[in-house]
Amino acid sequence: MTLFVDMDEVIADTYGAHVEWYNKDFNAALTLEECHGKEVWQMVPEKHQQSVRLHATRPGFFRTLDPIANSREVLKELNNKYEVFIASAAMQFPNSLQEKSDWLDEHFPFIHWKNRILCGEKHILKGDVLIDDRSYNLQRFTGERPLLFTSPHNVHTNGFERAMDWEDIAAKFL
Amino acid sequence: MTLFVDMDEVIADTYGAHVEWYNKDFNAALTLEECHGKEVWQMVPEKHQQSVRLHATRPGFFRTLDPIANSREVLKELNNKYEVFIASAAMQFPNSLQEKSDWLDEHFPFIHWKNRILCGEKHILKGDVLIDDRSYNLQRFTGERPLLFTSPHNVHTNGFERAMDWEDIAAKFL
Structure with a gap:
């Protein structure tokens, strides 16, 4: 998967x-x-x-973000069990590209560079699951299980299976 | 397409x-x-x-590359006719990421940031055609038409439909 x-x-x-x-x-x-x-x-x-x-x-904005609670622990386990790719729609902000790569090196070193994707749109991704906070990415994803990850901005969004947090993702996949 | x-x-x-x-x-x-x-x-x-x-x-290596002959002219026409994405396996070299984006801005400004992909592996791409000089990318591509673009290093590679140059691509698709 x-x-x-x-x-x-x-x-x-x-x-x-x-x-x-x-x-x-x-x-x-x-x-x-x-x-x-x-x-x-x-x-x-x-x-x-x-x-x-x-x-x-602004320089440093993406480089200094905090990881979301439990994301490292759960993603590490998912990565041992499935083919996991990080996929970020980052191309709008060229200054963010290396910052995002460096940030992954620091916080998610177990995600190999081969499994990192910086793109513009996500409907070109071929796979089974997309975990994303943006409904427009999930709408066009053709895999079988688009999952809306809860973020303050999307609490009122309906129509998608929801992942409340990383413990919820662990419960679904581990 | x-x-x-x-x-x-x-x-x-x-x-x-x-x-x-x-x-x-x-x-x-x-x-x-x-x-x-x-x-x-x-x-x-x-x-x-x-x-x-x-x-x-090395700083500047990817930023100062020359465009391949006729690539701009043909790609511009392809882009008017099909859904065209640039897909580069660049994540091994984080220093190259912004250089590649800036290089596209200079030489291929008609390729919108939404249509740019910097990735590690290409078998996660969902589409019809992949034009690439590396047989290992073409082998795992699941679209219907992987095309080997001729480069000095692959002149002896067999087993793929070949695009000799951009005029050849124009003849195939325009």
Whole structure:
């Protein structure tokens, strides 16, 4: 069985970093809880939205993300049992490419470079499972089991089998 | 129809650059013709082989490659007619990732970032055609038409439909 696993908001806490960088830049106190159902940029005053949208172009943003809770432990076990690929739609941000590779080297060294994919769209992936936080990626995936990984922005999204967290993924596949 | 097109030695003249960088580094006069059927590193004295193998880790190597003859013109027309993706097995060299993206911006700006893939292995690609110079990529591709693009190193490789050059690809698909 071949599993594709997204990076941002599945194994890397991009959402949390957006909130943290915004709070630091503007001396604000936005919390994850109040963001539920929205993107971070939608939660800030209009004059600050562009700044949040540009986090992804700032050096170090992707390199310093925290891993999502339990992602390392569970992915390591999945990787022993299945053919696991990390698949990140990263090409929009060329500055992120090496940062993402270096970040995987640090936090997920057991994912061989042969099993890493940086792409634009994910409907060209051929495999069985896609674990992703974005419904538009899951919609076009042709494998048998698209799985929506819960992130603050997608809590109100319906129509997909959901993985609440990495313990939930362990329960489904291990 | 979905076509995947490799970068190195298909649209980017990596082989020629290996010869050029080797000649410059060691004041040598290796020619493309004498390399036929071999990798460049196999054609140099043993004490210089590691240097050639490390070209791929040197800043600027991938950024300064020449486009392969007619690749831009033909790919632009293919891109108007089919779903075209550039797919490069680049993850072994993290330093190459942004260089490859920047190189595409310069020479193939009509290939949208959504249609760019940097990966490790290519058997996870779902589509119809793969144009690649490496037989091991073509062997595992599950699409209907794997095409071996002629490069000095593969002139003796058999068992695949061959594309001699970009004019040949135009004749097949346009």
